[in-house]
Amino acid sequence: xxxxxxxxRHKVTETGTPVTLRCHQTENHRYMYWYRxxxxxxxxxxxxxxxxxxxxxxxxxxxxxxxxxxxEDFLLTLESATxxxxxxxxxxxxxxxxxxxxxxxxxxxxxxx
Amino acid sequence: QQQVKQxxxxxxxxKGGISIINCAYENTAFDYFPWYQQFPGKGPALLIAIRPDxxxxxxxxxxxxxxxxxxxxxxxxxxxxxxDSATYFCAASFQTGANxxxxxxxxxxxxxP
Numbered sequence: 629x630x631x632x633x634x635x636x637r638h639k640v641t642e643t644g645t646p647v648t649l650r651c652h653q654t655e656n657h658r659y660m661y662w663y664r665x666x667x668x669x670x671x672x673x674x675x676x677x678x679x680x681x682x683x684x685x686x687x688x689x690x691x692x693x694x695x696x697x698x699x700e701d702f703l704l705t706l707e708s709a710t711x712x713x714x715x716x717x718x719x720x721x722x723x724x725x726x727x728x729x730x731x732x733x734x735x736x737x738x739x740x741x
Numbered sequence: 742q743q744q745v746k747q748x749x750x751x752x753x754x755x756k757g758g759i760s761i762i763n764c765a766y767e768n769t770a771f772d773y774f775p776w777y778q779q780f781p782g783k784g785p786a787l788l789i790a791i792r793p794d795x796x797x798x799x800x801x802x803x804x805x806x807x808x809x810x811x812x813x814x815x816x817x818x819x820x821x822x823x824x825d826s827a828t829y830f831c832a833a834s835f836q837t838g839a840n841x842x843x844x845x846x847x848x849x850x851x852x853x854p
Contacts, residue, residue, distance in 0.1 A: 670747075670830060670846035671785070718784050729775060730842060732784030 631655040634719050634733035641740055647706040649736050651719030653699075659722040660702040661730065662686075662694060664715040671718065677702055709740045744768060745833050747845025754852050760818040762848045764831035767812065771833040776805065776816050777844075779828045788829070789816075821852045 633652045641647050651660060662674040673686030675694040683694050691713060693705045706713055716737050720730040746765045754760045764774075775790035791798045791805040791814065798805045804817040818825055831845040 668750075668846060671844040720784075729787040729790070732777075732786065734782070734784050 632719060632721055632731055632733045634717075634736050636736060637734065638737045639739070641709050641738070643710060643740055644708050647709050647738065649704045649717055649719075649738070651702040651704070651733060653702075653721045655721060655723070655731070656699060657721040657723045657731075658699075659724075660696065661720040661722070662692075662702065662704045663718045663720065664688065664713075665718060665735070666715050674704065674717075706738075709738075711740050714738060714740045743846070744843035745831060745845040747831050747848060749848060750846070751849045752851070754821045754850065756821065756823060756852055756854050758821050758852075760816075760821045760825065760850055760852070762816045762829055762831065762850070763813065764815065764833075764845050765811075765813045766833050768833070769812070770835055771843075773834045774805070774807065774814050775832050775834070775842075776803075777830040777832065779830065779847075781827075785830055818850075821850075823852045823854050826850055826852050 631654045635650045659678055661676040663671045664674055665671050672688045674688055674692050675683055675686055677683045677696040680696055680699055683696060695703045716735045718735045719733040722730050748763050772793055776788045777785035778788040779785040789800050789803050789805055791807050793809050796807050802819045807814045829848045832842055834842040
């Protein structure tokens with residue numbers, strides 16, 4: 629997906645370990661979002677950012693933290709991974725708050741064993 | 742509480758047929774209704790969107806029908822093709838605010854050759 633890169637693409641980790649997922653954008657968009665996608669639940673917002681060091685919680689933020697020290701990078705951290713956090717995680721970016729379309733990354737498939 | 746309700750969860754259509762996916766919302770403050778298309782292993786991508794001041798928008802084989810009084814909108818895919826097989830998400834948003842996009846739970850469409 630042009631302008632937005634997620635890493636890693638796949639990760640398997642053990643319960644109780646910390647995990648950090650990275651979202652990197654080259655579009656200089658102000659707004660960045662982390663979603664998780666699970667069958668039957670669609671896309672659920674975890675955290676979002678409306679500027680450097682400006683972040684807020686979404687619908688399913690428990691067990692997750694985020695940081696944004698630069699416009700281009702938005703990190704999602706699972707402090708102590710649990711099996712319920714096994715999911716596909718998507719980062720999205722948006723230029724304006726008026727939502728004229730989000731651009732999504734290709735996702736990170738995380739498995740917690 | 743699910744802000745946007747989507748049905749059906751899955752849909753199988755013969756090649757050349759019409760695929761119809763329905764969504765409903767409650768919040769009358771929503772003023773932008775996009776549809777996203779997601780192929781396996783990829784992030785969702787904006788397909789088509791409509792604002793509530795029009796009742797229909799058509800782009801190629803894809804049409805959004807919007808019923809403001811019923812608070813419902815639907816995606817119609819005419820002459821469905823195997824390449825249309827994907828998961829489709831409807832969404833609704835406000836024009837302002839950083840956390841303003843709400844997704845339906847998705848419909849997995851399979852078009853049989």
